[in-house]
Amino acid sequence: MANDKEIAVRRFYEALSTGDSALVDEALAAGWEAVPALRAGAGPEGWKANIAHLRDVFGDLTVEIEHVVVNRNMVAVRTVSRGKHTGELLGVEGTGREVEFRAADFHQVVDGRIVRTWHLEDYFSIATQIGLEFTRGA
Numbered sequence: 001m002a003n004d005k006e007i008a009v010r011r012f013y014e015a016l017s018t019g020d021s022a023l024v025d026e027a028l029a030a031g032w033e034a035v036p037a038l039r040a041g042a043g044p045e046g047w048k049a050n051i052a053h054l055r056d057v058f059g060d061l062t063v064e065i066e067h068v069v070v071n072r073n074m075v076a077v078r079t080v081s082r083g084k085h086t087g088e089l090l091g092v093e094g095t096g097r098e099v100e101f102r103a104a105d106f107h108q109v110v111d112g113r114i115v116r117t118w119h120l121e122d123y124f125s126i127a128t129q130i131g132l133e134f135t136r137g138a
């Protein structure tokens with residue numbers, strides 16, 4: 001049975017997968033902090049803006065939670081996200097390609113709300129799947 005920490009974290013990803021911003025308000029504390037900081041802004045409103053952006057970039061975005069580990073006030077999560085590259089990302093206009101990428105997050109949860117999230121995703125994989133090429137410097 002899921003505890004309040006895991007429920008908050010699952011709402012965080014459900015909001016991303018569905019676009020339902022009401023879930024953000026249920027999952028995040030008012031002063032939620034993302035590490036690294038989001039370009040879309042701070043707090044729950046920044047996460048809502050980030051969700052809208054990602055759902056524009058990746059049509060039919062889905063987020064599958066692969067693992068959840070709860071330890072005291074920390075929740076570790078591994079996800080795999082999938083979608084069609086339909087909007088501009090990293091200077092590349094939508095290609096229509098199917099993209100799959102993984103992420104790992106650590107969420108600090110207090111009183112049933114996420115107060116801080118440390119996030120790392122596989123941007124290199126995303127970049128190569130949308131057609132960016134990397135050359136070795138001389």
